[in-house]
Amino acid sequence: MMSAFQKKLLIILVVLAVISPIGIYLPAAFNAEDAWGEWSTETVEKLVGFVPEKMKSVAELWKAPIADYNLGDEQSSFTVQALSYILSGAIGIVLCILLLFGLSKLLVKKSE
Amino acid sequence: MHIPDGYLSPQTYIPLYAAFAGFLAVALKKIRQTLSAKNIPYLGMASAFSFLIMMFNVPIPGGTTGHAVGASIVALVLGPWTAVAAVSVALIIQAFLFGDGGITAIGANCFNMAVVMPFVSIVVFKLVRGRASGGWRVYLGSFLAGYIGLVVAAIVTAVEFGIQPLIASANGKALYAPYPLSVAVPAMAIEHLVLFGIVEGLVTLLVLMYFLRNDPDNVYALKEVK
Numbered sequence A: 001m002m003s004a005f006q007k008k009l010l011i012i013l014v015v016l017a018v019i020s021p022i023g024i025y026l027p028a029a030f031n032a033e034d035a036w037g038e039w040s041t042e043t044v045e046k047l048v049g050f051v052p053e054k055m056k057s058v059a060e061l062w063k064a065p066i067a068d069y070n071l072g073d074e075q076s077s078f079t080v081q082a083l084s085y086i087l088s089g090a091i092g093i094v095l096c097i098l099l100l101f102g103l104s105k106l107l108v109k110k111s112e
Numbered sequence B: 001m002h003i004p005d006g007y008l009s010p011q012t013y014i015p016l017y018a019a020f021a022g023f024l025a026v027a028l029k030k031i032r033q034t035l036s037a038k039n040i041p042y043l044g045m046a047s048a049f050s051f052l053i054m055m056f057n058v059p060i061p062g063g064t065t066g067h068a069v070g071a072s073i074v075a076l077v078l079g080p081w082t083a084v085a086a087v088s089v090a091l092i093i094q095a096f097l098f099g100d101g102g103i104t105a106i107g108a109n110c111f112n113m114a115v116v117m118p119f120v121s122i123v124v125f126k127l128v129r130g131r132a133s134g135g136w137r138v139y140l141g142s143f144l145a146g147y148i149g150l151v152v153a154a155i156v157t158a159v160e161f162g163i164q165p166l167i168a169s170a171n172g173k174a175l176y177a178p179y180p181l182s183v184a185v186p187a188m189a190i191e192h193l194v195l196f197g198i199v200e201g202l203v204t205l206l207v208l209m210y211f212l213r214n215d216p217d218n219v220y221a222l223k224e225v226k
Helices: A004-019 A022-029 A041-048 A055-059 A078-111 B010-034 B037-053 B071-078 B080-098 B106-129 B136-162 B181-214
Strands: none
Touching (some): A004 A078, A078 B037, B071 B080, B071 B106, B136 B181
16 A cells, blocks of 8 residues: 555656646647657758658658647637646556556566 | 657567567566555656656757656666666657657667666766765765666667668668768767756656655665665
8 A cells, every 4th residue: 555655755746647738738838849869850940951851751750639639729728728738647647657566567567 | 759650660679679578578577576655656757757857848049959867766766677667658748649759669768778777877876876865865866867877768768769771761861861870979969968958867866865855765766775
């Protein structure tokens, strides 16, 4: 079972998910662009004048279900983007905890 | 620092997948040997913390964005091998579900942020801390563990980007990531040195102080006194 301190940490994680839209608000407020090296192929074309030959096909390999932590798109209102972001954080918490818990159970069982 | 699909050539991402798989295999073995039942809840929470802290994008006004990774504090509290597993799970979820980092680049991203970063962090912390069990050496050590850990991970990532035009070009044009080392390395090093590394350092320092106040006996980096 979880100790009182561990429960407190879990609450902190939930709070982090709730305030996570700060992470999309600040870049917009300060006119900051993508992270270096994480551009779309369209942006790469603008930056260097061409789309590298193999880049496009590999970039389209995988279609993420909640791309960019956003259920809408870049044109969606801040509210939609912020709620998507919070939901993504919540999904992240649940999946990380479930996967690591499963993994630990598997490892601990094996050693017995 | 999440390399997308299409930026790395197979001759880069395949060896990095192999390297990451090797480290992960050792990590699982180490976790099996050392994990105690009361610490199991920490693993998932460490992974979730890393997942969440990466969502807090920090802007360089008018420039790029970046973020902390959380791998340094996980390495200090739970040990570098546990950090390998916890941070890589967060990165794999980000790639598949949220398209943050490519599928072909999972090995590379996990190698950079879930292997290089925790081990650099723990080495830096040990060097600065020396034999101190508290005080400024521990605090400075934790800040620098985060700061240097993230900067080194960023430089390793930049090298992976920067070698692409060298090893994967046709008719003088890059097939994958287009910028050479001379552009990629300074760009990524500087932004992490001036801002994102400081954020990682502060996160590492603050969370370590919080642990030292609440569960000091469980902090990995202060347990092993040699």
